[in-house]
Amino acid sequence: MTKVERAAARRGGKRSGPPEPEFVQLLTPEGERVSHPDYSVDFTDDELRGLYRDLVTVRKLDAEATALQRQGELGIWASLLGQEAAQVGSGRALRQQDMAFPTYREHGVLYCRNIDPIMPLGLFRGVDQGGWDPVAHRFNMYTIVIGAQTLHATGYAMGIVKDGKVGDDDETSEAVIAYFGDGATSQGDVNEAFIFGSVYNAPIVFFCQNNQYAISEPLERQTRIPLYQRAAGFGFPGIRVDGNDVLATYAVTRAALDNARHGQGPTLIEAYTYRMGAHTTSDDPTRYRVASEVEAWQAKDPVVRMRKLLEKQGIADEAFFAAVDEQARVEAVALRERVLSMPDPDPATMFDHVYPNGSPLIDKQRAEFETYHASFEGSH
Amino acid sequence: METLTLGKSLNLGLRRAMEDDSKVLIMGEDVGKLGGVFRITDGLQKDFGDERVIDTPLAEAGIVGTAIGLALRGYRPVVEIQFDGFVYPAYDQIVCQVAKFHYRSRGKVSLPMVIRIPFGGGIGAVEHHSESPEAYFSHTAGLKVVACSNPSDAYWMIQQAIASDDPIIFFEPKRRYWEKGEVDTAAPLSSAYPLHSSRVLRSGGDATLLAYGPMVRTCLDAATAAAEDGRNLEVIDLRSLSPLDMAPVFESVRKTGRAVVVHEAPGNIGLGAEVAARISEECFYSLEAPVLRVTGYDIPYPASRVEEEFLPDLDRVLEAVDRSFGF
Numbered sequence: 001m002t003k004v005e006r007a008a009a010r011r012g013g014k015r016s017g018p019p020e021p022e023f024v025q026l027l028t029p030e031g032e033r034v035s036h037p038d039y040s041v042d043f044t045d046d047e048l049r050g051l052y053r054d055l056v057t058v059r060k061l062d063a064e065a066t067a068l069q070r071q072g073e074l075g076i077w078a079s080l081l082g083q084e085a086a087q088v089g090s091g092r093a094l095r096q097q098d099m100a101f102p103t104y105r106e107h108g109v110l111y112c113r114n115i116d117p118i119m120p121l122g123l124f125r126g127v128d129q130g131g132w133d134p135v136a137h138r139f140n141m142y143t144i145v146i147g148a149q150t151l152h153a154t155g156y157a158m159g160i161v162k163d164g165k166v167g168d169d170d171e172t173s174e175a176v177i178a179y180f181g182d183g184a185t186s187q188g189d190v191n192e193a194f195i196f197g198s199v200y201n202a203p204i205v206f207f208c209q210n211n212q213y214a215i216s217e218p219l220e221r222q223t224r225i226p227l228y229q230r231a232a233g234f235g236f237p238g239i240r241v242d243g244n245d246v247l248a249t250y251a252v253t254r255a256a257l258d259n260a261r262h263g264q265g266p267t268l269i270e271a272y273t274y275r276m277g278a279h280t281t282s283d284d285p286t287r288y289r290v291a292s293e294v295e296a297w298q299a300k301d302p303v304v305r306m307r308k309l310l311e312k313q314g315i316a317d318e319a320f321f322a323a324v325d326e327q328a329r330v331e332a333v334a335l336r337e338r339v340l341s342m343p344d345p346d347p348a349t350m351f352d353h354v355y356p357n358g359s360p361l362i363d364k365q366r367a368e369f370e371t372y373h374a375s376f377e378g379s380h
Numbered sequence: 381m382e383t384l385t386l387g388k389s390l391n392l393g394l395r396r397a398m399e400d401d402s403k404v405l406i407m408g409e410d411v412g413k414l415g416g417v418f419r420i421t422d423g424l425q426k427d428f429g430d431e432r433v434i435d436t437p438l439a440e441a442g443i444v445g446t447a448i449g450l451a452l453r454g455y456r457p458v459v460e461i462q463f464d465g466f467v468y469p470a471y472d473q474i475v476c477q478v479a480k481f482h483y484r485s486r487g488k489v490s491l492p493m494v495i496r497i498p499f500g501g502g503i504g505a506v507e508h509h510s511e512s513p514e515a516y517f518s519h520t521a522g523l524k525v526v527a528c529s530n531p532s533d534a535y536w537m538i539q540q541a542i543a544s545d546d547p548i549i550f551f552e553p554k555r556r557y558w559e560k561g562e563v564d565t566a567a568p569l570s571s572a573y574p575l576h577s578s579r580v581l582r583s584g585g586d587a588t589l590l591a592y593g594p595m596v597r598t599c600l601d602a603a604t605a606a607a608e609d610g611r612n613l614e615v616i617d618l619r620s621l622s623p624l625d626m627a628p629v630f631e632s633v634r635k636t637g638r639a640v641v642v643h644e645a646p647g648n649i650g651l652g653a654e655v656a657a658r659i660s661e662e663c664f665y666s667l668e669a670p671v672l673r674v675t676g677y678d679i680p681y682p683a684s685r686v687e688e689e690f691l692p693d694l695d696r697v698l699e700a701v702d703r704s705f706g707f
């Protein structure tokens with residue numbers, strides 16, 4: 001196979017237009033380690049096994065959430081299926097002090113920040129709208145309005161510069177990662193974030209998971225050039241990585257974050273991947289894409305290739321794989337139980353926290369609300 | 381007569397508008413193959429092609445802004461905003477541009493565009509999918525704002541809005557998309573009830589309920605319940621939020637002496653306040669009680685598990701009617 005053919009084979013689903021450019025890859029779908037002139041990683045055997053465990057676990061938790069939605073326990077769920085490597089690779093590349101701004105799909109990143117996976121489920125169950133402290137967790141609340149968080153991330157990164165937290169020391173200097181999708185790249189907010197990030201040389205990594213779709217709309221509706229090439233027009237580097245390769249995603253993201261924290265400004269990373277499931281549990285992808293396309297991407301599964309690597313290197317045996325599956329299952333069961341026992345909020349709490357300083361209007365309405373509901377007591 | 385859901389009525393209304401005028405375009409996110417997330421444009425791209433039913437990039441400001449340019453070229457764009465909470469990126473284009481072109485050009489150009497927005501709550505959705513932003517647009521001179529409440533109105537009002545040279549914000553009560561009603565699809569458009577008119581849907585002499593969009597059904601149900609208790613409530617569907625058609629409202633309130641305005645949007649500085657002010661200006665001596673409002677509370681739309689407590693319902697409407705009779 002020629003280089004171009006290999007690239008085409010990797011891409012899977014047939015698309016019109018010129019062949020896609022190469023991406024950074026360190027682990028092939030067959031589980032072969034390959035080298036790249038600019039990027040490399042030296043993982044210990046333990047770390048490789050850890051990444052595999054992450055991939056399996058986030059997939060399992062995601063499947064559990066989908067099941068919970070099917071059973072009516074969640075209102076909706078946005079599955080990360082197929083995007084595990086993009087999320088685990090980038091999530092593990094973050095240093096402790098770094099800040100992440102997710103969309104609504106970054107459950108895998110959240111997990112890799114060692115955050116309790118129950119945290120975002122209140123939003124999907126409909127009992128809250130986040131409810132956590134973004135700064136304390138170094139992980140913003142989920143943002144549903146497409147692209148908005150890229151500006152918040154950029155402003156946060158501008159603050160890092162003002163605070164003198166950009167520098168050579170990897171352990172103390174900070175960087176930010178902003179997650180968004182291929183569809184989001186069309187939004188004004190995202191383009192404005194690129195501009196602000198660029199002119200203020202902010203320590204930010206724009207991490208685009210190109211999963212080929214924005215609900216039903218294929219990539220062609222958003223762009224005629226590869227997304228990572230957009231960065232050039234804004235004045236910072238852009239790079240495409242195999243988003244189904246956890247090692248390459250880790251290497252590319254770690255380098256971009258460190259460049260940012262060292263004062264070299266933003267990078268746009270396009271993690272080339274595929275949304276294997278529906279957009280959300282409300283969506284029906286059979287209306288807009290063919291099964292053969294999904295099958296082609298199945299062959300590039302991010303979890304399977306990592307397992308092959310571990311097998312080839314002889315650093316994991318059947319017992320290990322079984323133990324990982326079992327542990328993931330246990331975590332999923334625990335998650336399920338905690339979701340089932342999540343209480344509905346007391347309705348009167350909807351009046352809380354509208355303003356830090358309160359408001360007489362809200363106080364009056366809360367009082368009326370309580371009186372009104374008290375009037376029903378005993379009448380049923 | 382056909383029995384249709386509100387959603388299907390919109391779909392057929394759009395179809396008919398596209399058949400009648402080749403300049404009508406549909407633009408929005410996922411409106412093509414998918415037929416929109418609510419399937420309101422289902423089948424239209426298949427039949428009219430992707431030059432007329434356009435899946436746009438994911439950018440609301442871009443959708444509305446380019447629709448303005450297309451309108452300047454003589455097209456009649458019908459824009460779909462996927463959910464109420466996602467209209468705000470386009471807010472600048474709508475308020476600063478769509479609303480003002482005609483005025484600024486001293487009438488030399490008009491922008492005959494329709495911006496469709498599924499609005500309101502009650503579907504158990506996550507945040508930004510249940511909002512009622514109608515007051516923002518009704519407050520803006522140069523825009524007309526309407527809301528349909530039932531299948532027949534949906535079928536006719538969308539066609540009237542498309543045929544109008546005014547820019548129109550068209551609110552669709554998303555939780556009522558699946559409710560059915562009779563639609564006379566064979567009638568000529570000219571025979572349809574006028575677009576910017578309010579309409580008495582149930583007559584009664586004891587009190588007047590005023591609503592639009594999703595709350596019309598709630599008020600009709602409340603009137604049915606009240607009738608069992610011997611109270612006859614008149615229900616008026618406002619239909620046009622800007623301009624408001626107040627004449628039938630005044631007539632009703634002069635008869636009943638009591639009025640309750642109902643909407644999902646928060647009450648503070650909302651449409652209900654405008655309606656109440658106009659009634660008190662015109663019907664002061666007929667009023668037996670102050671005009672009351674039943675609205676969403678002045679808080680961000682809450683998590684879906686408590687939305688039923690946030691949204692006005694039959695009980696809250698009847699409680700307000702009781703209060704009105706307490707004066």
Ligand SMILES: Cc1ncc(C[n+]2csc(CCOP(=O)(O)OP(=O)(O)O)c2C)c(N)n1
Pocket residue numbers: 105144145146180181182183184185211213214215275279409438440462466469
């Ligand atoms: C401003 C805005 N417009 C529309 C939507 C509705 N919507 C939710 S997800 C989505 C597609 C997003 O696609 P992409 O950015 O590729 O992210 P993905 O869902 O594929 O991860 C759309 C249109 C929204 N949430 N926000």
Ligand SMILES: [Mg+2]
Pocket residue numbers: 181182183209210211212213214215
């Ligand atoms: Mg996408």
